[in-house]
Structures are given as C-alpha cells and as structure tokens.
Amino acid sequence: MKVTMARYTGPKARINRRLGTMLYETAGASRAMDRRPQPPGMHTRGRRPSNYGAALMEKQKIKHYYGLGERQLRRYFENVGRKSGNTGELLLLMCERRLDNVVRRVGFTKTRPQARQGITHGHFRVNGVKVTKPGYMLRAGDLIEVRGRENLKNLYRGVIANSPPDGLDWVSFDSETLRATVLSLPGAVDISLPVDANSVVEFLSR
Template sequence: MARYTGPKARINRRLSTMVYESAGATRASQRRDSPPGMHPRGRRTSNYGTALTEKQKIKHYYGLGERQLRRYFAAATSAKGNTAQNLLLMCERRLDNVVRRAGFTKTRPQARQGIVHGHFRVNGVKVNKPGYILRAGDEIELRGRENLKNLYRGVIANNSPQPLDWLSFDSEGLKATILSAPTATDISLPVDGNIVVEFLSR
C-alpha cells in the first residue's frame, strides 16, 4: 500500500489487532484499546463493514496496496487448494515478512525500509522489492558491509522472534534460509480469510 504515515495506534484500535508492532503504537494501544471515535463500544457493524475490516487487516499488516492485494487474490484463486489460505501464505512468503519473522528487524516497516535500501540479498543477488515472493531453499543474507552488520546485530540482540519450523535463522552469520513452504498453521495474522475472499469475489 502507499506508505502509511498516520497514527499507527489508531489503526490498531480500529482493527482490534496489533497490525503495527512499533513500541509507540503498542504502548498507545495498551493505554486505550477501544476503537477511535465517540461511543465506539455501542456501534453495530454490518457484514460489509466486518469484511472490509478483515481486508484492511491484511493490507496494513503486510503493507499491501489495493491493486497488489487484487493481484495476489487472482493468483490465489487460480492455484489449487483453499483460496483464503493461498492468499495469506503468499503474503507470508513476501521478503519483508520473512525478514521480520526471521528476526532481522522488529517490524515490517523496518524490514521494507532495509530491503528498499538494498541491505539484503536473496541467493547472492541484491533484491530491493519488499514484495519479492520467496520459495523453499532460498537464502536471505545481509550485504557484506560492516556498518550494516553492526546495525543489524544491534537489532537482533534486542529481538527475540518466535522460532519457526519452516524458517531457520543464523544470528551469527546473519543469514536466514527457507526450509519449506509455510502451512496454514504458520500464518501470523489472526484474520478471517474466507470473509476477505467473499468480499474480493464481489
């Protein structure tokens, strides 16, 4: 999506999900967890509003624009299996998401910034597209510049990502490897993908 620069805690409160993980957004969301606006708890939400909220979760969490989400949806529809799972697993295999989940960065916006600035290589080739879709066997590593290595070592030292069966991370060698394709249990965003598929199919 176009880079969101507004108050991230407000989006977390509106969507009732921690889609933005920065320290400031987390603290602000904890102080006030109700949706923004007057009398938020008394509102009734239509089916359309619920589906739109679920779609917005995916867009904000993975940093997608509307056109990009529609492209992913078209690819997920043409692939075999459950369309909702296909869509979310494609998002999970994005380079920026993998960089975040491996532990190189604390948030996805940080991962996107590093990728756009050319900090990472995939299979030895510099990739500056956050939406690059990774496959089993791909290796992600930092460029060989010492200042970059020192920067990311500092981030990694203060970061403790959850270990993943489909992804290995070498914090000493600053390298991550995709061991296998993620499965439905590896999807990190709590969202009702079926509602989103119905919404996008209209």
C-alpha cells in the first residue's frame, strides 16, 4: 500500500473492492468495481470477518473516504469524545465539515483527492483568505470561493459544466460566481458515507 502522509496513492479500485464501497470516485475505479465487485484475492469469498475485522474495515472506510491519516482520525475521535451526543455520528459530522469534503460535495471537483489537490495548491479562499489545509473545519456562515484568477475559474466552470452538482441542504452553491456558503452545520441526514460509526467508536476506544 502506497501512502503519502494521509493520502493513499495506490490502486483505488482495489480499496473499493476490498471494503465493498465506492470510496474512490474516479472513472477507472468505478468501472473496475462494476466489473469485479468481489474483494480482491483468491481466498476471500465466503469469509465473514471477525467483529474486530469488521470494525477495522469500517474504520478504513472513514479514513479512505475522507482522506484521513490514523493520527488525524484519532484526534477527531478525541475531540468529539468530549462532547455530548452520539460519538460516532459526531465523528462523521466533523468529517463532513472538512473543506475538501465540502468542495467535493458542492461540485467544484469530481473526487475528494482532486479537492485536496486544489486546496493545497491555493485555489480556494474561505471568507476572503486563501486556505491551503484540506482539513480546515468549516462553520456556519463561511463563504468558500475560487480565487480570482481567470484560469482557475475556467477550470472549475468546466468541471461543473461536465458534472452538474447534486446540491446540499446545508450549503448553498452559485455555479456562476463559483461561491458556496455554509448555511448551517450538517445534521445526521447529511452524512454521505454509509458506515457503522458506532463500531469504529468501539474500536478506537480500546
């Protein structure tokens, strides 16, 4: 497995098949998942993972989907563990508020890795300030916009034209001005990853 910091750079289709979920949304990974949905390897069919193995798989889904490293995930877990409420749900809601996740979900990019790359290259501003950290935690009222360079605006307009965004209830998006406004914090219905977060909480609590 090839990993650079928190970013997985190995075969994405293999991760999708291993974990049984479309975590990586590239066209190639999607086609591979359609052709061979079963997990990779000769001896994996029919096996049921142990409780530990199942929880580990759920944790891996969160890490790959949101682009988190182990230490980053545990920091999030420690953060939400101090709050009241369902810890698993709070963990996923924190992930949903990441800048790279919102950039992807409103339709600026087709995948989260593309969103992370654009952010680290300084393509986006939050409240008028350039932000280069994909894990920047958004708050209600924050304004996300593509920087004023015409080449960047043309780049993202092209992405949006080829793949119109689905829209989010908690973020408004103007494809003409290339601006997204966080209207409110996300709720449980806004979580985009189907995962057993409670088993992940139990795993991380060990």
